[in-house]
Amino acid sequence: MEKILPFVGKPLVKVLLGQRRVGKSYVLRQLTDEIKSLYPDGNVIYVNKEWDEFRQIGSHEDLLTFVLENIKKDCPNFLMVDEVQEIKDFEKAVRHLLAKDICDIYLTGSNAVILSGELATFLSGRYVSVEIFGLDFGEFVRFHHLEATFESLELYVKFGGMPFLHHLGLNGNAPFEYLKNVYSTILLKDVVAREGIRNVFLLENLVSFLAENIGSLLSANSIHKFLKSQKINLSVPVVISYLHALTNAFVVYKVPRSDVGGLKIFEVGEKYYFEDLGLRNAIRGYNPARDLHKLLENLVFLHLKRKGYEVYVGKLGEKEIDFVAEKDGTKLYVQVTLTMVEENTRFREVGNLTQIQDNYPKYVITWNDPFDEGDWEGIHHLNILDFLIKMN
Numbered sequence: 001m002e003k004i005l006p007f008v009g010k011p012l013v014k015v016l017l018g019q020r021r022v023g024k025s026y027v028l029r030q031l032t033d034e035i036k037s038l039y040p041d042g043n044v045i046y047v048n049k050e051w052d053e054f055r056q057i058g059s060h061e062d063l064l065t066f067v068l069e070n071i072k073k074d075c076p077n078f079l080m081v082d083e084v085q086e087i088k089d090f091e092k093a094v095r096h097l098l099a100k101d102i103c104d105i106y107l108t109g110s111n112a113v114i115l116s117g118e119l120a121t122f123l124s125g126r127y128v129s130v131e132i133f134g135l136d137f138g139e140f141v142r143f144h145h146l147e148a149t150f151e152s153l154e155l156y157v158k159f160g161g162m163p164f165l166h167h168l169g170l171n172g173n174a175p176f177e178y179l180k181n182v183y184s185t186i187l188l189k190d191v192v193a194r195e196g197i198r199n200v201f202l203l204e205n206l207v208s209f210l211a212e213n214i215g216s217l218l219s220a221n222s223i224h225k226f227l228k229s230q231k232i233n234l235s236v237p238v239v240i241s242y243l244h245a246l247t248n249a250f251v252v253y254k255v256p257r258s259d260v261g262g263l264k265i266f267e268v269g270e271k272y273y274f275e276d277l278g279l280r281n282a283i284r285g286y287n288p289a290r291d292l293h294k295l296l297e298n299l300v301f302l303h304l305k306r307k308g309y310e311v312y313v314g315k316l317g318e319k320e321i322d323f324v325a326e327k328d329g330t331k332l333y334v335q336v337t338l339t340m341v342e343e344n345t346r347f348r349e350v351g352n353l354t355q356i357q358d359n360y361p362k363y364v365i366t367w368n369d370p371f372d373e374g375d376w377e378g379i380h381h382l383n384i385l386d387f388l389i390k391m392n
Helices: 024-038 060-070 090-099 117-122 137-143 150-159 174-195 200-212 220-229 236-248 277-284 288-306 343-354 384-390
Strands: 013-017 043-048 077-082 104-109 127-131 252-259 265-274 310-316 319-327 330-336 362-366 379-383
Touching: 013 024, 024 043, 024 077, 024 104, 043 060, 060 090, 090 104, 090 117, 137 150, 137 384, 150 174, 150 277, 150 288, 150 384, 174 200, 174 236, 174 277, 200 220, 200 236, 200 265, 200 277, 220 236, 236 252, 252 288, 265 277, 265 288, 265 310, 277 288, 288 310, 288 319, 288 330, 288 384, 319 343, 330 343, 343 362, 343 379, 362 384, 379 384
Parallel strands: 013 104, 013 127, 043 077, 077 104, 252 310, 330 362, 362 379
Antiparallel strands: 252 265, 310 319, 319 330
């Protein structure tokens, strides 16, 4: 809301993007309430493509006709369209409405493709996009009336940040049954149908592979070779197209490698992290004894992303820095490991960071080491709970 409100009433299209079911519709409703308070005489035209009463709006002509029929004269008009990607060629209607200055326009979408093609070309410099995420840990404990403890954090890592889980509770099979249904909907509506994917079986195998390999350096070629070894024939170009489709639908984020000096982005070798840990666990199963180190790394990435950082995997010669996070001309360097109790682990994690020759903050994040956090050569050691709280 803080990011969007400064643009209310300005001749810019406001676009809210994010994975399905993370709460874009509620943010849009909150925004509608704010607009009504700011413009008591304003006219809000609301279209939600998930509601049956708007089923007849299937094309840009339908949308334009509906809007023009509901415009009121002598007052400010606001158009809210939820899940706009469900309207064919919607960008043509948006282009007309913006060019004619007919109304102030707000859109939500569950696929990043809506900001490609004609819309992005025409609106270059005339739109602002805001990414909507699922609940962060602080929001999770408030929604579920919990304290910010490691017990609560374990629940968050297990079930993720889908807001609707507030209605189901965090016990029994209901949360994962809900998450499996959400995953199926995302895959079918925002990946398969949107991207024209024919082989759902191969796509599901790819998602399962990514869920198993969180935090591993991957490439389309390495994925192709592994799947082929499992008798799953997915060519390199198809792997690339499927990965694009999954990132467009915000199922996963692709994190490229960059040298620590920031002068080069490497084209081969990247990592993939899930937007929601609960969805990942619904796909692959929740097994903390096996996967906690992967989930911890995913959790740190998500928190940096939600705080507005551009995140890269750092390359320093032959060494790797888990995350190089950049925002507003500043940087953070972050290493993630379950524990630093063992001396060789401390040497490895801290040693990589000591090789970086600048004065930006450097962190090692662990789960919950049984000794006091401290600093080594200016490198900060925090457990994950303190990191999540202090980064707020």
